[in-house]
Amino acid sequence: MDVHRLRMLLELSRLGSMREVADTLGTTTSSVSQGIAALAHEVRTPLVEPDGRRVRLTPAGRRLADHAVTILAAVESARLDLDPTSEPTGVLRVAGFASAIRRSLLPVVEDLRRTHPGIAVQVHEYEPVEAFDLLARDDVDLALVYDYDLAPAEWRADHDVVPLWELEWGIGVPTRDRHLGLADLADRDWIVNSRNTADEDALRTLASRAGFVPRVVHRIDSLELVDDLVVAGRGVGLLPRGRASRRGVSVVRLRDPEVRLRAYAVTRRGRDSWPPLRAVLERLAPG
Known part of the structure; x- marks a missing residue:
């Protein structure tokens, strides 16, 4: 279902007039009428019925308008969650070895509690091989791993790697x-x-x-x-x-x-624009 059409239906349930919906959304009455008709076609059931010179929502239309409240709120929440300029909120899953969790992550968690209380960090202790597997399966968002200068790690092409400390x-x-x-x-x-x-x-x-x-x-x-x-x-x-x-x-x-021993923060390439992950990486990075 097209979310713009859902918004038209929701506004119609609130305002009761396609003209008022058009004025509210900055479009034409004809566009609202066509949008509602297209939405009815998508869900395969009538959503409005005549009511004198106006229209009113059918029982199916009222139920869909109720769903639209939740759907549109979820879409807005997702937009804000992915907006790099928004206040970071969400659950960040971290897999890492004990020394990096103690030395690097726990101070960051404490700082986030004060500066970005909307970020919840879940901590899982794993060795690098295990953490890499979880990262590849998208079961965690951030891996804290290590290698040795005498046994350097082989990074995958889709990894973004930030050196932390030695x-x-x-x-x-x-x-x-x-x-x-x-x-x-x-x-x-x-x-x-x-x-x-x-x-x-x-x-x-x-x-x-x-x-x-x-x-x-x-x-x-x-x-x-x-x-x-x-x-x-x-x-x-x-x-x-x-x-x-x-x-x-x-x-x-x-x-x-x-x-x-060399410690690193590793993420999937391109994921570091997500605000909660970016907030953590900025605090983990040395200097």
């Missing part, structure tokens, strides 16, 4: 072994992420440069559990430097090369 990583070892270098750890059991391959790829690149193949034994998602395994002497693995690790864990600095 963080140096090292090798988490028992404190008693903090003097050891990477090659000294060749015979240890290694711990990698259970839900993403990026840190394992970075580890294998590091190890190949040091002349060994790492023996990956444990696959763990939680950094706190990695700490526990390191303290228990069950393995070593990549951990962020500067993080408060469990007592008994030291994070050995790597040089030549360093390992740096």
Whole structure:
């Protein structure tokens, strides 16, 4: 159904005269009459009937006019929602890894609560592979993901990517072994992420440069559990430097090369004009 014709019908139900509808909408009585007739043809039922020298809505016309109130309100809401100059409102779905949610997203959510209370942010914790899948299916609007400089991500052609920040990583070892270098750890059991391959790829690149193949034994998602395994002497693995690790864990600095985790905000190409998403991206972007 043509929304302009629906507006004519709604105004006719309120004003009772095609001439008044024409004056209100800035058109002619003939155009209103033709619009109502075309709408009746679209819905396959009469919408008006003669009432002396005027017309009145049939029962079907009154029911459709009632629907028109809701339909036209929804159309206007959609227009405002997509208008880049309007006050942003709507539900923004974000999938991301825990560090980016804590470091980047939560401060933005707090700021939006004050500046744009019409934006509701839904937060889902996922590793990059999972977040990319959700983004591709349009199940989320924004993905907060990471890669390593030694294992760069391969971006899709329909991705818009905003770099956020970088963080140096090292090798988490028992404190008693903090003097050891990477090659000294060749015979240890290694711990990698259970839900993403990026840190394992970075580890294998590091190890190949040091002349060994790492023996990956444990696959763990939680950094706190990695700490526990390191303290228990069950393995070593990549951990962020500067993080408060469990007592008994030291994070050995790597040089030549360093390992740096790089965080990004990723959206589907062309979606960043949606006001709620744009408001979040503007606050996430560094500097």
